[in-house]
Amino acid sequence: MGGTMMEKILSSHGAGDCRPGDEVWIGIDNRTARDFAGASVVANVEKNGGAKPIADPSRTFFTFDCNVPANTIPYADNQQTIRNFARKHGLKVFDVDAGIGSHVVIENRLARPGSTTVGTDSHLNIMGAIGAFGQGMGDVDIAFSFVSGRVWFEVPPSVKLVLEGIPGAGAEAKDVALTILGRFNHHELLGKSVEVYGEWVERATLSDFITIASQGTEMGAVTILFPPNRNVLDYFGMTEAEAVYADPDATYEAEYRVSIDGLKPLVAAPPNPNNVHPVSQYSDVRIDGAFIGSCTNGTLDDMRLAAKLLKGRKVAPGVMLKVVPATRSVWRTMMKEGLIDDIFEAGGIISNPGCGGCASGQIGMTGRGEVQVSTSNRNFTGKQGAGDTYLAGVGTAVASAVLGRIAGVGELEGV
Amino acid sequence: MEKRTLVLKGRLWVLSRDGELISDIDTDMIYHNAHLAVTDVSKMGQYAFGNLKGYEEFAKQARPGDMVLAGANFGSGSSRQHAVDCFKALGVQAVIARSFGAIYKRNAINSALPVLEIPALADKAFAHFEQVEIDLGTGTLRGPSGSVQGKPMSGVARDIYMAGGLFEFARGE
Incomplete structure (x- = not known):
């Protein structure tokens, strides 16, 4: 077998x-x-x-x-x-x-x-x-x-998760992660090893996989495993024969099919990451801050997207935009590519690399009543301070910071 | 070394809200991240459930030998050992829940804090502060209110618990 x-x-x-x-x-x-x-x-x-x-x-x-x-x-x-x-x-x-x-x-x-x-x-x-x-x-x-x-x-039971379709414009890997978080009561995947397949998985980037796999813990799963695609194999200079894939006759405890076709940006509202709804449902929520970073959305791709969207725009008055690259190497590339300049000119605060807001305040915490949009992975009560944290992708975090309220990237002029 | 036994007796702390066992008690509710720099186990007890609404006084009221009863997914969240050690510090004998976060479960076993998983646990099956008995070998919880069957502790987990912890087990191997 x-x-x-x-x-x-x-x-x-x-x-x-x-x-x-x-x-x-x-x-x-x-x-x-x-x-x-x-x-x-x-x-x-x-x-x-x-x-x-x-x-x-x-x-x-x-x-x-x-x-x-x-x-x-x-x-x-x-x-x-x-x-x-x-x-x-x-x-x-x-x-x-x-x-x-x-x-x-x-x-x-x-x-x-x-x-x-x-x-x-x-x-x-x-x-x-x-x-x-x-x-x-x-x-x-x-x-x-x-x-x-x-x-x-x-040894955990394995389940198969097939993602059907391709996300719509403006949706990111984070929105795919939020789709999974919203779809499953987190007790359903508790203790499971989840293998993910589908058309989008075959072409997604390593950063995309990092974003989703980093939320496996919030999904209750032991892990979210992506069979290495061409992008991942190339990153490691490996061939398919050197990586590990499931056998065709592997046994799964369950198989789930979840549509991500035409997906639109989502947020997880307080008080937990499973409380997932369309961004549009919260467009009247004013924000005090936005955080871009963490193991979920701190990669170079995330920083490039943030800088691209911030270039030529300004963070709304009274809103803090905090940006924390995942690693020193990401930070260096941001300098070389001028991304730090773009974020700085837009009014962002850029910190040295690290876990950012998730671990007792590298870049500050939220106070009571403070509303933050965060690309991190947890919005449990007290996790990132005493305020309310909405989890979202980079585009949503930037759009919200610029407009001063929860907004999808499509609401930015010219996007 | 402390003597280990599969049958434990003690007073039951039923963690409930609005008549339902509380589920998803995460590690920040058990042991808040504000106290993570503490490394001395004996100083961890005072923070147990300090961030669990309605149970902030747990650390002051718990007595050695008490057992804790909760809903599903107990100990989800971070990998902090503090969330196990705070109970050890207070002398809490066992944690019983419908299910556990995976990391929490192994942390508990490695530190020889027995966890009993009872998926069929009903919300009002047991009364607060009831005197109960658990048998880890058979996975049974029983008290004046009745009896319910959970998962027996087996294999490596049972060996580690009986040895008094992971390193103790490895030394005896």
Whole structure:
């Protein structure tokens, strides 16, 4: 009997012939921890690891992205604890300059299609974007992976999701993600490995996949896996034969068909990412700020789209537009291509790379009553401050910032 | 080392709102991100459910041996271990829910905090502060109000719990 993508990736990492529900031990190619929880990982390794605690220093590293550079003493302390530990054991630290760890791992081709990565970032299942296994785990699990190179894992049931049709003009990958979030009660995909197929998937970009896979956690899924298409294979210089795809006779617990044909921009209104409605339904909601960035929409493609739409326009008076590139490399290209200039002239605030608004305020938080449109992935009460957060794509964030109210990109003059 | 057993007895904290068990209690409600820099487990208990409306006083009122009962998708959200360790700090014995966020479930097992998954759990099946007994081996929750069957703890998860945690299990392997 054939295997799903998940089953085949796990099998190729030591799980043998495995089926949903089996608890298996798997080898991990990339063992990571970030500044958040990283100090607890260090404490667990030191307590349990013995004199030579790191199984393979070349595959073990830290990524700082939550509070960069640290603006609280506890975070600064934790980061320094990690640096000292890393120096002692010869581990690489992608420090406060580097950007979002999961993106850094992809950019450096440390994670590749078919590989396995674990870390303390709950959005590490973003690796589904490249057809790879990624899981966010707690500090005990991660410490264990540092020490042993492996983790235990319950093989999840796989489901197939077929996206039918092609999104309409002005709709982005974020709107596809919001469609899925709105379509599924998040208990339906809970604990599932979701493989995505369809006409659009065959031609979409790596950034598109990153946006959708980064929301797998909010969908309740273990991961959203995209079989690597030509764009993704080219990014890694790989052939189809080197990537992992499902067998034709793989077994799925369920198959869902969701139309994205002619899709229009959507928002997820407070208080959760499943509360998805057309942008037009909220056109009378005035906003105080907009945020563009995060692991969901902080790629170079996102920054290019934001700059293109902002060029020659101005952010509405009294509205803050905060822009946070995902990585240092994205930031550098933004400088070289003049994108930072476009965003600056439009009135935007541009921060150094990192997780931005999602982790206790790299670029500020919202106050009570403050309304923000955000390209990030969570609008739970309290997550990005005390205000109300509407999740949306880059186009919607820019249009809303320019018009001072929730608006779709089609409402901008000349678009 | 603490002795592990599959049968646990204790007082039940029923987390409900308008007569329904609360679902989707995320890790920010269990342990808010404002306190993430805390690394000393013994200092985490005070923040348990500090951001869960109606249960802000939980940390002050919980007693060692208590068990927590909730709806579906308990512990969704971030991977923070704090959301497990805060219960360990308070001596909470077990968390029972219709279902759990995947990351939360493994964090709990790795730290030997037993979780009992009961998909068929009815909203009003058990009373607040009722004395109950759970059997992790059979997956049963029973008390004066009745009895309900959930998923037995098995395989690696049970081995890790009985050993007292992931590293403890690996040492004994």
